[in-house]
Amino acid sequence: MGAPPGVGIREFPATFTLCAISAQAAGRAARSTRTIVIAGVPAGLLQDDVMADILTIHFQMSRNNGGDVEEVAYPTRDKGVAYVTFEDQEVVEGVLRKDQHLLQDKRLSRRYPLTVTRFCHNVFLRVTSTLSMALFRDHFLLEDLVEEMKKQSPALNFGPLQPDGQIAVRGSFPALRELREFLLFKAKSLSEEDKREGKPHQRPRGKPQQHRGATEARNSLRDAHREAEVVVLDTDIYHYMKCFHPKTLQANDVVISGVTDGDITTVCIEGAGRKAGAEHALRAKRMIESSSVELQKILRKERICFKERSRAEKQRYKQLCERLKARHPEVLLLPYDTHIDVVGTSAGVFEFAEDVRRHSR
Incomplete structure (x- = not known):
């Protein structure tokens, strides 16, 4: 059969590079249990060594369930991502138990939410997704909306905005998920505002769009206004859940469907009726979210x-x-x-x- 293919993120031409456990490897494994991954670090605002110092202070504070920090690796090859290694493995558990980490310091203009996860080789850390901005054309200049998105999610890398309204976004999965939630909330708010005012969708400023684009935008907004819950999942986790935990994606009186867009899968949960259907959809959403969190850990x-x-x-x-x-x-x-x-x-x-x-x- 010849030499086997490579394994891992990099390609190895001749052989699998899965080394036997050595003292050095065991040492790295032990160290990894004392390390956490931080996403959402505001990149480019301060000098790298200053940001590393702010992260050190944050994760040493008792109010953040912190402890003695051995090392902070920042910057890394992933924008907005840092690695924090503690001297005691028990501190990791305390830091992970804290509901929300908000990075604040007098050298920062505001507080920045951080996403903290357990370190694991080849975790689902960095993904790419293509977002469609077409449904916002009747309400915003898309270039202005993209600038707002960049301020909302400084840890993400944004590609050029395409003529059809699509834009490629790359970064940590939690940060991408938060951006998707931000856009879904914005779409729903616009739809509800138009409904209250009894107005057709209008574009207050910017260049006029073709009739077809406006029609697609109106249809998309109507779809966004349906009584439905939405969960954004890593595509690999979605496939794993679908294969090994199918009941998580099944529930009485709801219709659950997934739309995959590269590394991201958007799961839509629609209830069959009004009030009862909405309650069942919300319950199903919470079950999917809980399962996703547990799978991301392991x-x-x-x-x-x-x-x-x-x-x-x-x-x-x-x-x-x-x-x-x-x-x-x-x-x-x-x-x-x-x-x-x-x-x-x-x-x-x-x-x-x-x-x-x-x-x-």
Whole structure:
């Protein structure tokens, strides 16, 4: 079969680089249990060393359930993301228990909400999504709205706004989810305002749009006003939930559907009736959110790459993975043309990748 493909985020040409556990590896593993990942750090406002100092102070404060900080890694390759390592692993549990972390300091103009998660290699940390802004065309200059979004989410990277109203956004999954929630709330507010005033959708300023774009915007706003709850999930977590926890996406008197857009899946929960339907939809939403939070804590993803392999070799590796899947029922395989993503617990993913390595020699 030849040399096996690479595993992980990077591609390794000749062999799986899943090293045997050594003293050094054990040391790194122990250190990782004392490390948390911080998303939402306001990038570019202050000097990097000043921001690292502010983060250190925040996570040492007792009111934030903090403790002695061993190291703060900032900046990192991910915009708005920092790694904080504590001297005591127990501090990590206390910090994670705190409901909300607001970064505040006299050197900052306002308080910034932080998203704090447990450190894990290859966690679902950085994703890309394409957002459609078309439904806002009757109300805003889209360029102004994008500027507002950048201020709302300074930790995200925004691509250029396209003529059709789409824009690519990249960053941590929690920050992207918060941006989506912000836009959904804004769309719903506009729809309710138009309904109260009894007015058709109007564009108060900016260049006139084509009739087709305005019609699509009105339809989108009507859709946003339906009695429905919305949850934004990481796509891999959505697929894992759908495969291993299908009852989470099923409930009486509600219709649950998912729309996948790259790394993000938007789940819509619609109730069958008015009051009772709304209550059932809200209950289903909370169950999905709770399940998503728990899965984010335990899941990791490894990527088996083979994009430079021949068609026949790719097929053989896919068949091998499918055959070995029966031995590892707890992992989810997501096959693509150039790679296979393996999603599961740390132990499950590691054991599956080791099994593939052994059988591909």
